[in-house]
Amino acid sequence: MSLVEVDRQQAIDAEGLPSQAELEAWAGAVLARLPDETRHELTVRFVDAEESQALNRDYRGKDKPTNVLSFPFECPPGVPLPLLGDLVICHPVVTDEARDQDKALGDHYAHMVVHGTLHLMGYDHIEDDEAEVMEALERDILAGLGIGDPYRASGPPHRDSDPDDERADA
Template identity: 75%
Template sequence: MAVVDRQVAVDANTLPSEAELADWIDRVLAHHPAETRHEVTVRLVDVSESQALNRDYRGKDTPTNVLSFPFEAPPEVPIPLLGDLVICHAVVAQEAQQQHKPLAQHYAHMVIHGTLHLLGYDHIEDDEAEVMEKMERDILAGLEIPDPYLES
């Protein structure tokens, strides 16, 4: 079962709860039964913090929906920390509105997407994107959330 450290660094009343975050992460981990790391920090941030992190770590001077920072402990240090997710509330809320999706469903997608990145999934190459997006679709379907990659 996921252990979530929920950090709120934005003033908003429509943020996912710690229980929702843990449920979404648990659903990803259920597809990875051999994974022993189950602790995730989820930091909910404003535009300026997202933009600064995206600029500093990805070279993109713009805010983004979710950033994933996998944790790699030395082999001799058995820490169950999978990593950190940094989610920009304003970007997620704007995307949900533009895509005509309920905010909670878009948050679920962003947490699932980010957690898959923590596990090493990527979408740079087409074949990697297909694998990652199929996993996202399958997990979201279990939550009765429509395919986020279909054009609305």
């Protein structure tokens, strides 16, 4: 049995999107490292730049498409649901980043899923100390998947004044 259940949604017709098995492996690697017995379901939705931009504008006030948005689910008190939340991944942005950073598309997608899943579990990178913890977890989890350091080639983007990927507390 998988550690995670993923509802894969595809709102864009594109080549190179991760498979159901890949999504489960990547999100499952996070839950294997940081078990959560009560929450193990998430949605991963692949979108175009227009949908990403609209969500980023509406929930974060940034009027541009972004690589991944995380929408953590907050369970109502007394209603036990296994939902972690939703990840919305913009295929055009991820493919452009992979090309620009000279990374394999699959490796970059793995990073986006691991990064987004950590956001769903409450991790953040707004403060430098939080970023160090989150990036160390990402490196460790990705290494366990046979993927190199995602920050080595491009430097840590999370400490910029305008980080592209964030939690969108809806």
